[in-house]
Amino acid sequence: MSAATRELFERYHACWADRDPDRIAELHAADSLFHLHAGQEPARGRTAIREAAAGFLTLVPDLTFQLVSLRVGEDFWVSRFEMTGTSSTGKPVQIDLADYVVVEDGTVKEKHSYVDGVAMHAALN
Template structure:
């Protein structure tokens, strides 16, 4: 794992932990893609990525991201995470997530998130 990629991951992960859609979007390239591979289309560009992040926090206002494992190279990382919290509907959230992120010139170029769909649908009806 490169120190630079790890440091970038830490800064990016902090934006998600702080539930800050503006900072999240700012760390993406202008033409970046963020795709939560469940049933929705990918968010393309900073405006859509910001909206997708804001929607995530609206669904689970107290969302917590716990890092389980991280592997990184010069221009990517793969992170296994545990998402917990309380859905806006009142139910508990306990979802496993895997992120594959491509980095280009110090920004996120692509972010592909793969979540436990059964747990996600149960948590956010």
């Protein structure tokens, strides 16, 4: 396991836990890709990633993440979370999330997020 990659994971996760889209975007490479595989187009570049993160966080203003598992390599991490909160429509949220993240030069180069689409649709609609 790479200590630098683990440290980047910790900082990145803290940005999401703090619901801070500016800090999230800052940890991405300038030409990074963020793709929530739930029907959305990938966001490319820090500005688009910041907007995508802010949009998602607006849907669940009190979103929390419970880490289920984490695997860290030299240039990647794979994590599983349980996301909980209350959606902007007032419905309870409990959604499984799996992330595959590629790291390059100390930044997030690619982030692919996979969610339980049925649970996400039920919570947000």
